[in-house]
Amino acid sequence: MSPRKTAAETRHTRQRILDLGLVLASAEGLEGLTIGRLAAELGMSKAGVIGHFGTKESLQLAVIDAAAELFVREVPERARGVPRGLPYLRAAGDAWISYLERDLLPGGCFFTAAAAEFDGREGPVRDAVVRMSAFWQRELRVNIWRAVSLGELPPDTDIDQLLYEIVAIMLALNHFRQLHGDVQAPARARRALERLL
Amino acid sequence: MSPRKTAAETRHTRQRILDLGLVLASAEGLEGLTIGRLAAELGMSKAGVIGHFGTKESLQLAVIDAAAELFVREVPERARGVPRGLPYLRAAGDAWISYLERDLLPGGCFFTAAAAEFDGREGPVRDAVVRMSAFWQRELRVNIWRAVSLGELPPDTDIDQLLYEIVAIMLALNHFRQLHGDVQAPARARRALERLL
């Protein structure tokens, strides 16, 4: 009867926009993501694209959410069921390296790119990136703490120092892989992580 | 006689453009750097700005050169005269941390930001960023090799692994400082570096 799309079709279109937005934003940045380009590549009008989100900023926030979903699916979900503490840290670290190694997004780790892009700015987009980054670091920190409590790591472990060094390994993996095309970077990351844990 | 500017004045204007361009690009990215904004903040016309460079891409390349000059002045120059090998690595590492700690540019390390922005693209700008990054890493690598040769580091040292971990420390310093405002990050970087060297 009605030419209107069903709710399911609307959701599907929205997801198509976000899937492509994630790919484009990882390569060109969240600011370089434009409504016109999304529309052209999806065979839609600009109004059709932005209608799902209202403003470009809302679109950027939705893409960040989509990136977070991808990361959660690829890293913490793969360590689910593993005992908290050192085993969890090792499983999550392996999943994290594997996630970066498989190049799921053309621009590498979405959050590394977004963090570098927005660390000098202010506003809701920066805040969302900070929130996601902080959330995952809290998750790691809790597990480091537990590993120390259980005696899986030395009692004099500096928890924030170890967290710093784990994050450093992953940032470097993304850097060497994306900028220098270094195929040995995942092996280096694994070796560095083994030494820490 | 002539209303034309002298060559010295022209050079001075060009340098003013580059100085501001470096500040703006570190915060908003090399792509976010616009000719119109530079012109407005310098009280010039757009034609006056772009006339010094020809195209935006040439302007971006000139800003990269200016960033390289700043880095060289702040890091390798400060380690000049220090014996090559482990002493040089320690001096350069301290200067590098100090450079990031003093927040000389509002967006943190220019090359870290530029690397993340252009690692998913192609062209002369990306190539220039890769070249600068590779140059400095070669410098570090030579000194690691020498430190091993001189017995300052263990003979079984994996040179590229150590280089990877040094770069990782600096990437993390920039990340924690810029994104999370972590004032303890420089201390963490120093501690991690001491453990490596």
Added chain:
DNA sequence: CCTACCGATCGGTAGG
């Protein structure tokens, strides 16, 4: 170095 201007694209809106 300027004014004056170009076509292209930006994010976004009105109305259907």
Added chain:
DNA sequence: CCTACCGATCGGTAGG
């Protein structure tokens, strides 16, 4: 979801 349109800004040029 579309067409048609808006003002603003983009990089860049002509001519002086």
